[in-house]
Amino acid sequence: MTAELFPVSTPGLTQLPGFARGEEEALLAAVEAVIAMAPWRQVVTPGGKPMSVHMSNCGAAGWVSDRRGYRYSAVDPLSERSWPAMPGCFARLAARAAAAAGFAGFAPDACLINLYEPGARMALHQDRDEVDFSAPIVSLSLGLPAVFLWGGAARADKAARIELHSGDVVAWGGAARLNFHGVLPLREGVHPLLGRRRINLTFRKAL
Numbered sequence: 001m002t003a004e005l006f007p008v009s010t011p012g013l014t015q016l017p018g019f020a021r022g023e024e025e026a027l028l029a030a031v032e033a034v035i036a037m038a039p040w041r042q043v044v045t046p047g048g049k050p051m052s053v054h055m056s057n058c059g060a061a062g063w064v065s066d067r068r069g070y071r072y073s074a075v076d077p078l079s080e081r082s083w084p085a086m087p088g089c090f091a092r093l094a095a096r097a098a099a100a101a102g103f104a105g106f107a108p109d110a111c112l113i114n115l116y117e118p119g120a121r122m123a124l125h126q127d128r129d130e131v132d133f134s135a136p137i138v139s140l141s142l143g144l145p146a147v148f149l150w151g152g153a154a155r156a157d158k159a160a161r162i163e164l165h166s167g168d169v170v171a172w173g174g175a176a177r178l179n180f181h182g183v184l185p186l187r188e189g190v191h192p193l194l195g196r197r198r199i200n201l202t203f204r205k206a207l
């Protein structure tokens with residue numbers, strides 16, 4: 001299968017299929033270096049339910065969730081130290097992808113790293129814990145394919161199903177910045193580089 005290296009649009013969402021293909025090994029090595037400092041953890045929702053996705057962060061701010069709510073924190077609650085710095089290859093990729101999607105000058109200060117194993121999912125939600133919604137969200141997929149749900153401004157709006165493969169990037173912003181989105185339960189499979197895993201990097205301007 002060949003990559004389609006041009007943007008595809010679903011209303012409000014820019015898809016950049018294969019945008020990071022060829023960089024997956026370097027990106028994965030950078031993920032592993034972050035995880036060595038800020039290990040995967042399973043957070044609980046404010047309601048007390050553990051999320052099926054395991055998470056970590058890098059950058060000036062990291063997204064955290066616990067009984068007190070969802071928020072960004074400059075420190076990793078596990079280590080009580082700053083999150084690992086954002087690797088240069090992450091920041092460069094995010095800025096290049098944002099520019100390709102029409103959002104020039106994107107400088108993310110937060111990268112949420114999500115780990116999905118078969119069965120893990122992310123329910124429909126909005127990314128709304130950031131201070132400023134003028135910056136886009138840039139989201140990179142590595143490893144096993146997943147079905148991304150791209151909804152609308154209201155939770156009940158019908159969501160499009162978009163299959164995301166390793167190296168694909170999607171970005172949204174502007175009028176679609178607060179659109180609902182999610183990920184269906186990951187199907188069983190084995191990826192040549194990541195094995196039974198999907199890793200998603202979500203780049204944001206949080207502060």
Ligand SMILES: O=C(O)CCC(=O)C(=O)O
Binds near residue numbers: 139181182183202
């Ligand atoms: O894993 C994905 O593709 C989406 C992740 C996401 O929406 C989030 O972390 O807020």
Ligand SMILES: [Fe+2]
Binds near residue numbers: 125126127181
């Ligand atoms: Fe999200």
